[in-house]
Amino acid sequence: MSQPTGAETTGRYLVLMDDNSTAAGARELNRVAGINAASTADSATSEELAAADGVIFQDLGIAVVDAVPEQVSLLARAAEAPGPIAVVEPERVVRAYAVTAEQAAAAVDESVFTWGLQAVGANLSTATGKGVRVAVLDTGFTPAHGDYAGRTVLTNSFVAGESVDDAHGHGTHCVGSACGPRKPSLGGPGYGVAHEADIYAGKVLSNAGTGTDGGILAGIAWAVANNCAVISMSLGAAVRPGTPYSQIFEQAAERALARGTLIIAASGNESARPGVVAPVGHPANCPSILSVGAIDVHRAIAEFSCGTVDTVGQVDLVGPGVDVHSSWNKDPWHRRLRGTSMATPHVAGVAALISQKYNARGWELWARLMQSGRRLGLPSTDVGAGLVQAP
Template sequence: MMKKRLERFVCSLFMVVLMAGYGNAGMMTASAAGTAPYKEGELIVKYREGVSEEGKAEGHRRHGSERKKEFRDLNMEQVKIRPGLGVENAVKEFEADDDVEYAEPNYLLKASKIPTDPKFYSTWGMAKINAPAAWDNTTGSAGVVVAVIDSGVDYNHPDLKANMWINQAELNGKPGIDDDGDGVVDDIYGYNGVNNNGNPMDNNGHGTHVAGTIGAVGNNGIGVAGVNWTVKIMACKFLDANGSGYTSDAIECLQYVKKMKSRGVNIVATNNSWGGGGYSRALYDTINSQRDILFITAAGNAAANNDTTPSYPADYNLPNIIAVAATTSTDGLASFSNYGRRTVMVGAPGYSILSTYPNNQYAYLSGTSMATPHVTGLAALIKAKYPTMDWRGIKNLILSGGDRPSSLAAKTVTGRRIDAFGSLTCVDSRVFSALTYPATLQPGVATTLSALSINCSKPAGPVTVSLSTGGVLTMRDDGVYPDLAAGDGIFTGSWTPTGTAETLNFSSPVGAETVTVGK
């Protein structure tokens, strides 16, 4: 019966595509090489534990600065520095302050999209990830929520409206009043970090396109179907009309999501189809503070190797991050897509993807931005089928359930493109890969080794590393430093080399890999 409904849906979609015009988003230019761009006159400052409000205020008096925003549970502030003081000098000045743990620029972040020919009809992505077969298992659940952290979402789009998350207290409350006491007035569909209000309407298009891939309403006879026919999409806007935003606003969106999760909203993942800033410890700390929410992010569109040229936030070494490369309809790695044998986890369709666009439109876009929501959508679909599964099991099913196009063999950790049916019905699908090891060795200086070892949703241990100079290191997945999370399938150990060259033989019950370092 479901297959017959799907056939009727595809037929009606085909008619819509033939008869309707589709927009094409404008291209964004890349920033010049060199220091990552940031906002003039601002910093993000992290204070040391125990610094009082009075101490922070006294610090601002000393530095001639003022607080713009506070991220209280992170002990951070967005700070306006005194006139005439450059950002680089301000960082040095604040980091010399005994009350400050670190200070950094407020980096500029951008949507990771590339526009393409709007006349080419394609819904090939859903077929390539085997979504129709997965839909015979589940088409999603209204009890599962994903947050789109982007340029907002057109929550009135007819193909999205029924799947938007709604803050019932604000919907049924009084206009102009913070009815649920979360600090935001009238946040019915989410939050707007650009304008600091409760209206996350999309004025760029990128976020609406992303949302449609995750959860455009299925089997409704119009437009497209998302990976989930039924899901709830929370919108958080931090990218402006030009597709640009700042680290401080991204942090604010993540904090909003964390707050809603703590209030009982069943948020399984955030979709983060953006990047471009430098390494931000503040953003790292924010993502790390919400381990129970998957952070699914675009690998980047510079055709670069993230192993050697880091792209953030994709390259933060955190266990709840899944970095995504883009693939084509011919099973290739997209020409623009970043990749990384040790850093980019999986691939997903990201070239000429048809999805929702503001003002009741549809558009074709390309980019790792478009690949990422396929993975976020799969996270929600897995949660719909396995409601008690936590972020670790969901992540591992995403990684282990995929197929293996040859184009990804040496380009991602798993060598796989996601497969929704494979993830939902996973049986004895093994993934093993070394993740972390040093490029060079310093005798007597400890270094960290890690490897991914999973079978479907479960960790697969023990994992050992045999050394060519003798000895065996047993890796652990127990959450005790240097291991970052217990039971996530990433096994970690600390090793102190005695020489400048070594062959490391990683092995577990599900696989083995040999790497040579220092030669």
């Protein structure tokens, strides 16, 4: 069984099933370990899901289950033998990647557009993201925000006992950078990269800013089922150097890409540069998830931005991630934050612009996004292909 070295876990488990073997995998869960899991393919009610031992995300071929040690041992044995159960992993705890930053961005006129929009060239692009579905999986969204009046925002909560309404703020901020307005109703500079994209806000982190692998997988399955071209995830868990990436999240990303959905995730904020460079965190360290680092207004790598330190995870692109102005969940309705969390929705927004312009999805969208990177004169271990650029 794969172990997430150094990660905080929940006591539940993720189970990966072989391609096209979800039904057989459900039967095997019951046969091997006596686990009765409800499937999203069966349109189970919330009561049925609560009564089951776990849930199977049909589109991903992944289950999240409650299991005692004896059952875990039986499942691990089944994963080592031929059959529909491929991998078993402990479920991790994940967190939002951002902190407050009140100072204004220096040396850039932000009277019309934020420095972030200018840095990625979104203010000069003719693309708007119109017709492209972008899912932001985070702490939810504040529907009462005046800047989004008239916008349709489709929402869903995957956090038990909490509505999608964002009592934290992080999710509303990330939605803003990815898909917010260019002419905010409540004043201030335009801050949304793909300002006409269709917004799908999935709550996978609680109002305290924490969540689990299972919640994220539920959000990914929802976004894939809704034909979203892009998923933005400003969240993760720290890992130690050399920790293997999650085989289950890698398969989820591969299966999403095969359905035309690109997952973009924050690399993490655990570095303390110049002395300490921490490895790319989970799940951004998966090869099929596009990992995003952060730069500041001077195009320097942010001191907190995680980097490529071994052969497991790498930074693919960077985006604006310091002193980023965007929407907030309460009055005064806008705030500046810093983190790879802020860089990630900028990249997701550019992905939506590229998807609209070239009708690109999946691996083609990944390739075009990587080709957009502007060289910064910094090590590729820190910035990957460079600063993402709008088409």
